[in-house]
Amino acid sequence: MSDPLHVVCPHCHAANRVPAERLADGGTCGKCKGRLFAGEPVELDAGSFDKHIARSDLPVVVDFWAPWCGPCRMMAPAFAQAARSLEPRYRLVKVNTEEEQQLAARFGIRSIPTLAIFKGGREVARQAGAMDAGSVVRWVQAQS
Numbered sequence: 723m724s725d726p727l728h729v730v731c732p733h734c735h736a737a738n739r740v741p742a743e744r745l746a747d748g749g750t751c752g753k754c755k756g757r758l759f760a761g762e763p764v765e766l767d768a769g770s771f772d773k774h775i776a777r778s779d780l781p782v783v784v785d786f787w788a789p790w791c792g793p794c795r796m797m798a799p800a801f802a803q804a805a806r807s808l809e810p811r812y813r814l815v816k817v818n819t820e821e822e823q824q825l826a827a828r829f830g831i832r833s834i835p836t837l838a839i840f841k842g843g844r845e846v847a848r849q850a851g852a853m854d855a856g857s858v859v860r861w862v863q864a865q866s
């Protein structure tokens with residue numbers, strides 16, 4: 723038996739314990755009953771971001787973006803498509819750097835879009851610039 727993984731709910735941000743072998747089944751949140759994997763990126767603010775980064779046993783792939791950024795808007799469908807391929811082994815999230823300026827400053831985000839991967843609470847990889855869905859998937863898988 724493998725140890726249960728902590729999966730943070732994309733709806734209420736509660737940490738759920740899920741046996742690794744049951745990850746592919748998806749499952750629902752013990753607290754809010756929402757689906758733990760919706761096949762789409764999760765929009766986070768400063769409070770929920772910290773919960774995902776600190777508690778998730780899945781690598782968290784962050785898209786730092788802003789509504790005024792043309793390349794970011796172009797990349798959004800690609801990132802959503804990548805979420806469908808990468809879940810449930812990864813959690814894909816989005817941070818609007820215009821609304822969450824402290825988060826952007828804390829991580830020194832200088833250009834957008836920037837993708838970053840967090841594992842065990844630490845940033846392990848970062849890549850600036852828009853990517854298509856296949857490139858996102860390959861880049862993420864190459865880092866972990």
Ligand SMILES: [Zn+2]
Pocket residue numbers: 731732733734735736751752753754755756
């Ligand atoms: Zn929940």
